[in-house]
Amino acid sequence: RAHVIVLGNEKGGSGKTTSAMHVIAVLLQEGFRVASMDLDSRQRSLTRYVENRAAWSQSNGVRLAMPDHQVIELSDKETVAERQEDERERFQAGLARASAAHDFVVIDCPGSDSFLSRLGHAVADTLITPMNDSFVDFDLLARVDPQTYEIKGPSVYSEMVWESRKRRAMADGGSIDWVVMRNRLSMLDAKNKRRLEGVLEALADRIGFRLAPGFGERVIFREMFPSGLTLLDLKEGGAWSMSHVAARAEVRQLIETLDLPLAEM
Amino acid sequence: RAHVIVLGNEKGGSGKTTSAMHVIAVLLQEGFRVASMDLDSRQRSLTRYVENRAAWSQSNGVRLAMPDHQVIELSDKETVAERQEDERERFQAGLARASAAHDFVVIDCPGSDSFLSRLGHAVADTLITPMNDSFVDFDLLARVDPQTYEIKGPSVYSEMVWESRKRRAMADGGSIDWVVMRNRLSMLDAKNKRRLEGVLEALADRIGFRLAPGFGERVIFREMFPSGLTLLDLKEGGAWSMSHVAARAEVRQLIETLDLPLAEM
């Protein structure tokens, strides 16, 4: 059975697809067999990233390691119950196929609450939740007091993860290692950064997730999407900027924090 | 009838809620009567912003201009057709109430495709589409060639806007002024920025939207969410940083670009 890594956060634009693509790229580079699944069949950003990668590799005659990718389409049946049954069947069949033949399955979820997203969360061995360094993003994890920044209680997404943990335990006795990573960290705003650090650490203890150091705001994380490349594809020793070097270190540090069963594969 | 301003983009995290709140704040400051509607009843970021504002105003004894706010809840009926009918009825009733008693109605949409979002788009007088300065975000507007950056064709969100324009014209002969604004502009990456500028200008002519200068990446746009304040609430002449001054100018510039019927109100 493959190790399942899910990228999830109901908050839009937190960095799920970007992080998914970089986790996939590192695991491929380390020689693992990687399957990927896109549960956002309307936006298809991860699918598009992989398509761009295949097209670029083809038109430039460069061999690139590719994930074995699939998209799970939304159902268009008439009742909600029929849609859920159809989506569950196709998700489970897709996951079974991917898991049997690979070491890792990386699943990208949409930036909203959906039935497929909940299915994905319930099968996660590792759940990575990227978030912008902002109280707008934090608000989906927990509410804070505006004067004291004390945590007042969990929000909808934390509750959904809690639900998923229960479902996972009931399904096969397994557990979800939940890792929250800060993304697009600014080099500047110290005060806001410190406040978020404080509330994240307090919340981590309270609701049970681990914190990863995360990614800085760096254009190298986004500018290669049209060609499907990532910074992992760039030759070492080339004309690397300070930001490239730092970005590479951040990706490696994330993988280390995830504590994946690399040796057992 | 009020002038309806819709914040829309199926791409998550592009800056819809942040822009909505700042447009609301400016219109309130100019003395207009403003109603706001949140079509994302699960994430509720705009609703939370407004709630935080009311709570802060209350506990600090400071009078703050407030929008007349409502959330349109998702339907939980059995079939998809029944859900859509229920959501349409409540949306239209909510809009009629808001439009009758205010000069402007500002509608915030979720970062995904939803029936309520499509209803919102179809009644827009002005549609503001914020986007990150990234080809990941641009991909929902159009596809580009990875070598030449030529536009290969419109994507799902542009097509949805096109649909909405048709629906609007059929409903009452009106038209949607579509304005795309770049958000979280970096002070650094010149190459990526120039490329995006090029493709946005080419696309604007081709599918008919106007470009607004947009907002820079500034912590002042996000750090006051827990208190519900915006930079418009800060006293002029206070200890303003360069970034505050620039941010204020960017918000004013957006309002100017929108070419709203301010005089007629």
Ligand SMILES: Nc1ncnc2c1ncn2[C@@H]1O[C@H](COP(=O)(O)OP(=O)(O)OP(=O)(O)O)[C@@H](O)[C@H]1O
């Ligand atoms: N570390 C980073 N540095 C710079 N830009 C980033 C970084 N991470 C993500 N981005 C950009 O931020 C935006 C949001 O990232 P992304 O699309 O990966 O988030 P998401 O959570 O998958 O969004 P959605 O909710 O729409 O699925 C994109 O434009 C992306 O290019």
Ligand SMILES: Nc1ncnc2c1ncn2[C@@H]1O[C@H](COP(=O)(O)OP(=O)(O)OP(=O)(O)O)[C@@H](O)[C@H]1O
């Ligand atoms: N100009 C800006 N400068 C700095 N941070 C910003 C700016 N605009 C938005 N943000 C931050 O970027 C993130 C995304 O913004 P926001 O939540 O407004 O986008 P959205 O399109 O409403 O997202 P969703 O798709 O989830 O509804 C938030 O963390 C917000 O605080």
Ligand SMILES: [Mg+2]
């Ligand atoms: Mg995504």
Ligand SMILES: [Mg+2]
């Ligand atoms: Mg929003």
